Amino acid sequence: MxxxxxxxxxxxxxxxxxxxxxxxxxxxxxxxxxxxxxxxxxxxxxxxxxxxxxxxxxxxxxxxxxxxxxxxxxxxxxxxxxxxxxxxxxxxxxxxxxxxxxxxxxxxxxxxxxxxxxxxxxxxxxxxxxxxxxxxxxxxxxxxxxxxxxxxxxxxxxxxxxxxxxxxxxxxxxxxxxxxxxxxxxxxxxxxxxxxxSNGFVSKLTRYKGKASHAAASPHLGINAVNASSIGLSSVAFQRETFKESDTVRVHSIITKGGGLVNVIPDEVVIESLVRANNIEAIIDTSKKVDRALKAGALAVGGSVEIKTEPGYLxxxxxxxxxxxxxxxxxxxxxxxxxxxxxxxxxxxxxxxxxxxxxxxxxxxxxxxxxxxxxxxxxxxxxxxxxxxxxxxxxxxxxxxxxxxxxxxxxxxxxxxxxxxxxxxxxxxxxxxxxxxxxxxxxx
Ligand SMILES: [Zn+2]
Ligand SMILES: [Zn+2]
Missing domain, CATH: 3.40.630.10 (Zn peptidases)
Structure with missing residues (x-):
């Protein structure tokens, strides 16, 4: 010194x-x-x-x-x-x-x-x-x-x-x-x-939209956004076998809005997700798979979905x-x-x-x-x-x-x-x- x-x-x-x-x-x-x-x-x-x-x-x-x-x-x-x-x-x-x-x-x-x-x-x-x-x-x-x-x-x-x-x-x-x-x-x-x-990532804000109706008396008139999100997140999990070990992929989500009152068919669910990997190509590839999987949830119940992807970190x-x-x-x-x-x-x-x-x-x-x-x-x-x-x-x-x-x-x-x-x-x-x-x- x-x-x-x-x-x-x-x-x-x-x-x-x-x-x-x-x-x-x-x-x-x-x-x-x-x-x-x-x-x-x-x-x-x-x-x-x-x-x-x-x-x-x-x-x-x-x-x-x-x-x-x-x-x-x-x-x-x-x-x-x-x-x-x-x-x-x-x-x-x-x-x-x-x-x-x-x-x-x-x-x-x-x-x-x-x-x-x-x-x-x-x-x-x-x-x-x-x-x-x-x-x-x-x-x-x-x-x-x-x-x-x-x-x-x-x-x-x-x-x-x-x-x-x-x-x-x-x-x-x-x-x-x-x-x-x-x-x-x-x-x-x-x-x-x-x-x-380290891994880098992109972020996603996903909003499933359905239709509210009486959860017991007329569920057939509703479109259940919780069901859509459940199928969407399961479909994301099913992508796992396609991830290469060497890409160290991580996909993780939280549900920040999951319905209002149990009596009502939920018409909106909001999910925040991060899609991570150790290289840019794998981040972009996984991001596309996650989009496809999340869309499946809306398709299954006949609802709609909006997925906003934003650049995260390199x-x-x-x-x-x-x-x-x-x-x-x-x-x-x-x-x-x-x-x-x-x-x-x-x-x-x-x-x-x-x-x-x-x-x-x-x-x-x-x-x-x-x-x-x-x-x-x-x-x-x-x-x-x-x-x-x-x-x-x-x-x-x-x-x-x-x-x-x-x-x-x-x-x-x-x-x-x-x-x-x-x-x-x-x-x-x-x-x-x-x-x-x-x-x-x-x-x-
Ligand atoms: Zn920290
Ligand atoms: Zn820190």
Whole structure:
């Protein structure tokens, strides 16, 4: 560690109480995607004191702060934190009303981001390197509430469901050259370096329409939308044998509207689904099979169905684990349990980080300090030092170390990166996936 790095660590240690207090406050006040109003305000409040420039309300709630004045010539490294929570009502930290809960630990990313901003904005630290650092709090990583997202789309407030996808679309990633991202990973190690490959997905909002009538006296006059949905979902399950193991396909649905009163033949059912696979071709192929299967439900009962498909996330293309991050992890915790992602490690989950990995180099690390599975009732933080403070130190030290020495490491990362999509190509890909199918079998 050089003198500046020692200073970064000292500043974060001195502000330990403030960083932990911030993390606890966000953990206690979880908000769902594109509704992270309070969370974004808390982040902006602190960043405003520390940074040169601050942009807010990006993709509704996103916050982006610049350490130094914007200069397009400079290499700009983003430290990213996600603002949103997930719905896990039985977790002890859940909001009683909304069920929202930081059971994916995104509050730890924000704590890291705030801690890194406090350290890097020290004037000596700030002036010790060339290049800029952006602190970027982004909305809506968890892809849920599809109907709500579509309502935002109808109002013209967003176009894509994922926060990073939307932020890419509006151009707020245009001036970022490298992103640093973090996630908690419960129960395995203190620090994990690198990212796994992952599944990507498209989302579907399916609405079956039937006809209401008396459920006992005149069911023959009705068209039962619950029956249609039941056949539709069963037909989706029957596609399973056609999925190739190597594509790691996952199709999963929830029913968000399933009838009104048991006395009445239900005339509307709404289903939200995600169709996932580890490559774009398999996502598109499976999406078509799911559409065909869902249509079968409406055909069987003589009802109608509308299926709205939206682009979700791209599969993560992981870089080799960052050597800089590995060195930093070992220097911070010489006796710690440090894990390095192996080539071929795969997660069937998805993240809008996948979209970023198609466009720019993304350096990923994880920290532990937590227990239970992600998205579970048992998920909890048990070691704030590892979950929050070590996270802040790795974020700050990585950004500094790749920018010091005339940006030499950052230049190398950018030169070695194999870009899959320009931002223009990315938007074209996303827009091509948008699709609405409407069929009515009432007269067949
Ligand atoms: Zn999650
Ligand atoms: Zn997450």
């Amino acid at each position: 050089d003198n500046i790095e020692e200073k970064i660590i000292n500043i974060i240690d001195k502000n330990r109480g403030r960083i932990i207090e911030f993390a606890r406050d966000i953990l206690a006040n979880p908000e769902l995607g594109y509704k992270e109003i309070r969370t974004a305000e808390k982040v902006a409040e602190i960043l405003k004191e520390l940074l040169e420039e601050l942009e807010t309300n990006l993709a509704i709630t996103g916050v982006k702060g610049y350490l130094k004045k914007k200069d397009s010539e400079d290499i700009n490294v983003a430290i990213i934190g996600e603002l949103d929570a997930i719905v896990v009502p039985n977790n002890q930290h859940a909001n009683k009303k909304t069920g929202a809960c930081h059971a994916c630990g995104h509050h730890a990313q924000l704590a890291g981001l705030i801690g890194a901003a406090i350290a890097l904005s020290d004037s000596e630290v700030r002036n010790s390197f060339k290049g800029n650092i952006s602190f970027f709090a982004v909305p809506s990583e968890e892809y849920g509430e599809i109907e709500y997202k579509l309502s935002l789309k109808d109002k013209g407030l967003i176009k894509y469901g994922g926060g990073k996808s939307e932020i890419i679309r509006i151009g707020a990633f245009d001036d970022i050259d490298i992103s640093i991202v973090h996630h908690l990973d419960p129960g395995k190690y203190d620090i994990g370096i690198g990212d796994k490959s 599969p993560v293309i992981p870089l080799e684990p960052s050597k800089v991050m590995i060195d930093i992890a070992k220097e911070l915790l010489p006796n710690g349990n440090i894990s390095i992602t192996k080539k071929g490690d795969h997660s069937e989950g998805s993240s809008d980080v996948g979209d970023l990995t198609h466009i720019m180099p993304v350096l990923k690390f994880s920290t532990g300090g937590c227990i239970g599975q992600l998205h579970s009732s048992e998920f909890d933080i048990v070691n704030e030092e590892i979950s929050y403070i070590i996270t802040a130190k790795i974020m700050a030290l990585t950004a500094y170390r790749i920018l010091r020495d005339n940006n030499s490491e950052a230049k190398k990362i950018i030169k070695d990166f194999n870009q899959k999509f320009t931002i223009k190509e990315y938007k074209e890909y996303m827009d091509n996936l948008e699709n609405t199918i409407e069929v009515n079998y009432e007269n067949e």
